[in-house]
Amino acid sequence: MEIHKEKIILMHQYLDGEIDKIKEMELFTHIEKCEACRNHFEELTQSISMIQSAENIQAPSGFTNNVMRKLPKEKKRIKYKR
Amino acid sequence: MEQLIREKIKRVKKGDQAAYSMIVDFYQDRIYQHCFRMLGNKHEAEDIAQEAFIRAYINIDSFDENRKFSTWLYRIATNLTIDRIRKRKPDYYLDAEIKGAEGLTMYSQLSSNDPLPSEEVESSELNHYIHQEISELPPKYRSIIILRYLEEFSLQEIASILDIPIGTVKTRIHRGREALRKRLRHV
Numbered sequence: 001m002e003i004h005k006e007k008i009i010l011m012h013q014y015l016d017g018e019i020d021k022i023k024e025m026e027l028f029t030h031i032e033k034c035e036a037c038r039n040h041f042e043e044l045t046q047s048i049s050m051i052q053s054a055e056n057i058q059a060p061s062g063f064t065n066n067v068m069r070k071l072p073k074e075k076k077r078i079k080y081k082r
Numbered sequence: 083m084e085q086l087i088r089e090k091i092k093r094v095k096k097g098d099q100a101a102y103s104m105i106v107d108f109y110q111d112r113i114y115q116h117c118f119r120m121l122g123n124k125h126e127a128e129d130i131a132q133e134a135f136i137r138a139y140i141n142i143d144s145f146d147e148n149r150k151f152s153t154w155l156y157r158i159a160t161n162l163t164i165d166r167i168r169k170r171k172p173d174y175y176l177d178a179e180i181k182g183a184e185g186l187t188m189y190s191q192l193s194s195n196d197p198l199p200s201e202e203v204e205s206s207e208l209n210h211y212i213h214q215e216i217s218e219l220p221p222k223y224r225s226i227i228i229l230r231y232l233e234e235f236s237l238q239e240i241a242s243i244l245d246i247p248i249g250t251v252k253t254r255i256h257r258g259r260e261a262l263r264k265r266l267r268h269v
Contacts, residue, residue, distance in 0.1 A: 012256040016237060044259055047266035052231055054212045059114035060128055064106045067135045071099060 003030075003031050011044060083110075087151055094142050102269055106135050109152065112233065113159050119228045122217030128185035131164055149242075156233075156243045167221050184194035215265045223258030230255055 010027040013019040019027070031038050087108065093101035112133055118127035137158050138145075145154055221228060229235045229243060237255070241248040 009256075010248045012252075012259065015259065016252060016255065018252075040263075043263045043267045047262045048231055048259070049213055050266055050269065051216060051227070052261065053208075054216075054232065055110070055206070057115045057118055057211050059110040059131065060124075060186070063114065063132070064103055067106050067110075067132050068099075068103050070132065070136055071102070071139050 004037055005035070007031070007034070008040060009035075011041050015044065015048075030081075084150075088147065091142065091145065091147065091151060094139070105151075109135075109155060112152075113155060116156065116159055116228065116233060117163055119216055120160070120221070121233060122213060122223060126166060129161065130162045131159065134162055137162070150239075153235075153239055153242050156229070156235075157245065160229075160243060164221055164225070171256055194262060211269075215262070218265070219263055221259065223254055223261050226251065226254045227258045227262060 007027060007030050010023055014024060014027060020026060031041055087105060090101045091168040094105070101159055110131070113255050114127055117131040117134070118124065121127050121130065127141075134155065145151065216224060216228065225244065226240060229240045230237075235243065237248055237251050239254075241251045244251070
C-alpha cells in the first residue's frame, strides 16, 4: 500500500508539472506494471478532462447595465478640481 | 487588451465612471461563470457577480496597478462566493445528507416543480451532471479546481487570488483532484 501512496504523490506532482525526469520515468514504469495505480491515474486524468468539457456560460443579458446602474454616484472631484 | 484595461482603470481611478463599463463588459462572462460554478445557482451567481464588480469599483483606489487586474477581481469574487456559501444555514443545505437516510439529500425532498439550483442553465445532461458534481465539492477544493481546470490559472496565480501560500494550493489541489476522482470515477 505504501508504494501506491508514494506513486499517487508522484501522479499529483506530474499533473502539476512539478516532477523531474527521473521520477517521471519511475512513475510510468510503475504504472505499466501496476493495474491499481494505472486505474487511479486514468481516473484522475479522466475526471479532469470531464470537468474541462463543461460548457461555457455567459452572463445574463443586461449584466453590465445593471452593474453600472448600481454603482455609487460618480466622483466629481476631478472634474471640478480646476 | 491588458494595456487597454490598464488605461480604463486609470480613468476610473480619476473618477470617470463610464470607463468602468468596458471593464465590466470584458470580464462579465468569466466572473459570472466563476460565481455560477462556485454557487451552483443562477440567481445567486448574478447577485454575487454584480456585487464583485461593485466592490471592485468602490475599492479601485486600493488596486495596485502593477498587479494583474483579473487576479484582483477573481479574489473579490471568490471571497464573496465563499462568504455566501458560509452564510447558507447548514440546515438548509440541499445537498446535505438526511440523517439515517444513506445517500438521500434534501434535493429529493423538493417537490418536482421546484427547479434544482443548477438546472436552469445547462443544455445537456452531462453538463448538468458535471456542474452538480463540482458544486458538491467542499468549497476550499471547489474554488481551486475551478480556478485551475476551468479558468486555467497557474498555481502561482491561484495562490495570489486565494491569498494562501503556494504549498497550500498544491495540497488542496491534490486533495481536490482526489475528491473529484471519487465522484466521477464511475461515470
